[in-house]
Amino acid sequence: MTSATPARPAPAASPTTSPRDGARPRLVVGLALLDDAAAPTRLLAARRSAPATLRGLWEFPGGKVEPGEGAQEALLRECREELGVAVRLGPEVAAPEPAGWELANGARMRVFWGVLAEEGARPRALQDHDLLAWLPLAGPGVRHLDWIPADRPIVAEVLRGAATAFSAGR
Numbered sequence: 001m002t003s004a005t006p007a008r009p010a011p012a013a014s015p016t017t018s019p020r021d022g023a024r025p026r027l028v029v030g031l032a033l034l035d036d037a038a039a040p041t042r043l044l045a046a047r048r049s050a051p052a053t054l055r056g057l058w059e060f061p062g063g064k065v066e067p068g069e070g071a072q073e074a075l076l077r078e079c080r081e082e083l084g085v086a087v088r089l090g091p092e093v094a095a096p097e098p099a100g101w102e103l104a105n106g107a108r109m110r111v112f113w114g115v116l117a118e119e120g121a122r123p124r125a126l127q128d129h130d131l132l133a134w135l136p137l138a139g140p141g142v143r144h145l146d147w148i149p150a151d152r153p154i155v156a157e158v159l160r161g162a163a164t165a166f167s168a169g170r
């Protein structure tokens with residue numbers, strides 16, 4: 001006697017291609033923006049203004065990758081939308097897994113180093129943030145910010161790797 005084969009569930013969509021339904025994890029991209037590629041001294045941090053659950057917490061500028069978008073493409077778009085600047089992206093901040101850093105909601109975030117593409121450009125808090133801060137990499141300032149909790153290990157890696165961010169592997 002043959003038993004009926006249970007229908008297999010459809011494979012889960014990849015985080016980069018799942019629909020924008022809010023239910024599935026999406027890939028998030030973040031920017032570790034340094035003041036200088038060769039000799040960085042400061043990092044840009046952004047304070048969330050929304051949603052209410054994240055308001056007041058600090059993060060890396062960025063956001064969700066749209067379906068069909070590449071990670072770097074999405075990050076450059078987010079930089080234009082949120083900060084009003086063009087960014088030159090560098091390598092990816094070393095993450096524990098290729099999929100990126102785990103966030104609280106099961107999403108993953110890939111973080112890239114970057115510097116401003118145009119000399120004299122000034123990032124502005126245009127969307128999602130009410131405050132931007134260029135913080136010294138040396139000293140306790142960056143660590144003492146009230147970061148989104150999932151960002152803490154990323155912050156540690158950014159502080160560890162900033163000095164060689166654009167030169168490592170060359």
Ligand SMILES: Nc1nc2c([nH]c(=O)n2[C@H]2C[C@H](O)[C@@H](COP(=O)(O)OP(=O)(O)OP(=O)(O)O)O2)c(=O)[nH]1
Pocket residue numbers: 028029030054058059060061062063064065103104105107109128148150151
């Ligand atoms: N941008 C950013 N998001 C982060 C960080 N850490 C962290 O847990 N997240 C979370 C917060 C959000 O749940 C999610 C990113 O969503 P978002 O609201 O920034 O995305 P978005 O700009 O595309 O906004 P929306 O179109 O969905 O409104 O990832 C971080 O350092 N930067």
